[in-house]
Amino acid sequence: MVNKKRREKKEIRFGAHLPVPAATPDRLVKIAKLNEEAGFDSLWVPDHILFIPPGIVPEAWSTLAAVAVVTKKVMLGTCVTDPHRHHPAVLAQKVATVDQLSGGRAMLGLGAGESMNLDPFGIRWNKPVSRLIEAVSVIRKLWSGEPFSYEGEFWKLKDAFLHIKPAQPKPPIYFGANSPRTLRLTGEMADGWMPTPLSPKLYKKRLKLVEEGARKAGRSMDEIDTAVYLYTSVADKAEDAYRQLDGIKSMIVNPRILKEAGYEIEFPEEMGPIAYSRLLPTSEILGKISSYAERIPLEAVIEFSVAGTVDNCIEKIGEYVKAGAKHIDLINVGPDPRRVMKIYGKEIIPRFKEESFSH
Numbered sequence: 001m002v003n004k005k006r007r008e009k010k011e012i013r014f015g016a017h018l019p020v021p022a023a024t025p026d027r028l029v030k031i032a033k034l035n036e037e038a039g040f041d042s043l044w045v046p047d048h049i050l051f052i053p054p055g056i057v058p059e060a061w062s063t064l065a066a067v068a069v070v071t072k073k074v075m076l077g078t079c080v081t082d083p084h085r086h087h088p089a090v091l092a093q094k095v096a097t098v099d100q101l102s103g104g105r106a107m108l109g110l111g112a113g114e115s116m117n118l119d120p121f122g123i124r125w126n127k128p129v130s131r132l133i134e135a136v137s138v139i140r141k142l143w144s145g146e147p148f149s150y151e152g153e154f155w156k157l158k159d160a161f162l163h164i165k166p167a168q169p170k171p172p173i174y175f176g177a178n179s180p181r182t183l184r185l186t187g188e189m190a191d192g193w194m195p196t197p198l199s200p201k202l203y204k205k206r207l208k209l210v211e212e213g214a215r216k217a218g219r220s221m222d223e224i225d226t227a228v229y230l231y232t233s234v235a236d237k238a239e240d241a242y243r244q245l246d247g248i249k250s251m252i253v254n255p256r257i258l259k260e261a262g263y264e265i266e267f268p269e270e271m272g273p274i275a276y277s278r279l280l281p282t283s284e285i286l287g288k289i290s291s292y293a294e295r296i297p298l299e300a301v302i303e304f305s306v307a308g309t310v311d312n313c314i315e316k317i318g319e320y321v322k323a324g325a326k327h328i329d330l331i332n333v334g335p336d337p338r339r340v341m342k343i344y345g346k347e348i349i350p351r352f353k354e355e356s357f358s359h
Helices: 025-038 060-070 088-102 128-143 180-189 200-216 238-246 255-260 283-293 298-303 310-323 337-354
Strands: 013-017 042-045 075-078 106-110 148-151 156-160 173-175 225-234 306-308 327-332
Touching: 013 225, 013 337, 025 042, 025 060, 025 337, 042 060, 042 327, 060 075, 060 088, 088 106, 088 128, 106 128, 128 148, 128 173, 128 180, 173 180, 180 200, 200 225, 200 310, 225 238, 225 310, 225 337, 238 298, 238 306, 306 310, 310 327, 310 337, 327 337
Parallel strands: 013 042, 013 327, 042 075, 075 106, 106 173, 225 306, 225 327
Antiparallel strands: 148 156
């Protein structure tokens, strides 16, 4: 008897990242509404003070509060907040407020932190992962509404509680995890995973570490929303879509990951290592990024993105789904962003809502 591969419906969700720093806050709110109408399941904003490339950077939770009022169904989250700029009580209150405004649609994306949001402002971020773990513990306790005391390494609370609770019993917390330690930690304690752009092959490789952490904690991967954060560009001709990626190559692929992906590229010593978490938006760093980008082959950027014709994009998203992604979160950099959004709503998203996928 031939064993047939089991097939079952796999719920795939689609998210859209609002175009910070390219749009003003009022435009972001309008774009959010359009993305919901197009059929996206979630909307995300970066929680930054400064940004690369430079532009307009509004406060994330204020933006999400405004978006909550004009939308009805989409989940709303940050990609990502850090545990250094906000006391856990303040952050728990912000999330609970957006959750109440939205009727239970808030998500909290958390990461270990980035230099551009901390160092220029004298905000300390020693032991970032340990601080992240402690912050999550405190936030979840505060969301319960019950008074509690806490004696931690970074925070001490006495008979603490909030006068607002989330509409959800437990708003989901996503980790922007990329290192082996934070990947395992995601499996141990997070509700979702949101890495920086990866190829399908590397996504599958990183996911094994998340699964390892889940096993250690006695958790099922069904409890964890495995998301992937990607740039997308769609056009009638693939070349037109790829052209849009050319100017943002350094935002999509970092030098450390190129070698792992199989690209042997030499970078002069004077360029030095580039770690996005340590970057500052100075003219010197921006020039360094530009020089680095010139050496990145376009084929590497395409491998780490969802770009090309509609068929190209459907095929590529399918590769991520097979690699284990359940939530495809996209940054729209297409030649006509409004048209790209409509294409997703009419031609791409429905394909993944209607079809079944092999496990």
